[in-house]
Amino acid sequence: MVDLGGDRHSIRLRNYDYSQSGLYFVTTCAENRSCLFGVVDDGEMHLNEAGRMVQEAWESIPRFWDAEIDVFVVMPNHVHGIVVLGDARVSADTGRGRARAPAPTKSEQDSTLSTVIGRFKSFTSGQHRKGVLERGWLPVSGTLRQRSFYEHIIRNDADLDRIRLIRARADLLFIYDERGRMLYANDPDQQPAPRLYLAYTSGGYVIRFGQSISDATAAQLRAIVDEQPPVEEARTVLTTVSSIQDVLGKPARRRDGGPAYRFPEPLSWMGAAIQVTAANVHLARDTFPWLLTELAEWWPCFAVVQDGAAVSVCFSSRIGPAVCEAGVETLPAFRRRGYAATVTAAWAAAIRDSGRTPLYSTSWGNLASQGVARRLGLTMFGADVVWP
DSSP states (O other), rough: OBBBBSSOOOOOOOOOOOOSSSEEEEEEEBGGGGGOEEEETTEEEOOOOOOOOHHHHHHHHHHHHSSSEEEEEEEEEEEEEEEEEOOOOSSOOOOOOOOOOOOOOOSSSSOHHHHHHHHHHHHHHHHHHHHHHHHHOOSSOOOOOOOOOOEEEOHHHHHHHHHHHHHHHHHHHEOOOOOSOOOEEEEOOBBBOSEEEEETTTTTEEEEEEETTTTTHHHHHHHHHSSSSOOSSSOOOOOHHHHHHOOOHHOOOOOOEEEEEEEOOSSSOOOOEEEETTTTTTGTTOOOHHHHHHGGGGOOOEEEEETTTEEEEEEEEEEOSEEEEEEEEEEEEGGGGHHHHHHHHHHHHHHHHHTOOEEEOOOTTOOHHHHHHHHHEEEEEEEEEEEO
């Protein structure tokens, strides 16, 4: 449910049984979206005492209901997480621990999604009131959390994997403030963030807001997205675009976006690429001179070298703790020779060796870049739309 300033209306799907086995991607927000759980500093979330209480309460869910949890994150004013009901167990081990803090002593038998999230909110609200009185935590008017929450139904393991990836990629693309609002692009140039970022896959949607979007407008936009069923495949034209544009206002500004890909395992592309290091970066002096001073910021970087000069390079356009995204440049005279695929494959292998997941993306209009994805056998797992 979303409060748009008028009558409240439900974003739950009509006639859907929310007690049945399944995976649900849930977002629950603090009352008035107040930043109560910590701060984001240099792209990293730092929980305060209240935030640690919320984290431990979420981790305790499997102890008290017939439900499991998968990946989740506590942000300054909200929690994102995947809740698993019934027999729809998650195949991958998340490595999450169980809570050490007290938890609600409710019946394990009544485990609809609304019951699980409702009791989580009730318990954390009570613990927060106690923290305000005894430990000086930041107070709120009313309850700790908004009455409603948002969810998407995750239909199978493939959907789960895709929603994990588009969430990880959304986290990678931007630097966020303490409210979870986009500040600027997560790259050395730090370009201003867009007004709105919307990623989508068969597993659901991820929506992020820029600094200029008011809370009321953000609620309207989230309601539009949350009322839409998941797309069947990433090339689907979103029916929400016109409704979103109506909320953002006209005249319409140019929209960007395109497909995002994952790499196959194992990679089979053959070719001769070398890693660019401090010892050989001079090979890029005349062709990619920015590497001479910025090599460390684009680690790792691989090149195809012809006649003593780098003619095609692949590097990390964005670097995160779990995922990295490729950036590729090839000199015009050396295109259509497979060099872009060669350096991209070498880069992806190095990213995997570092324990991260390599990703590749492009725009819908960049057919050459999409051709590189096809040659490497990449799989499209999602797409996005960006409103500058």
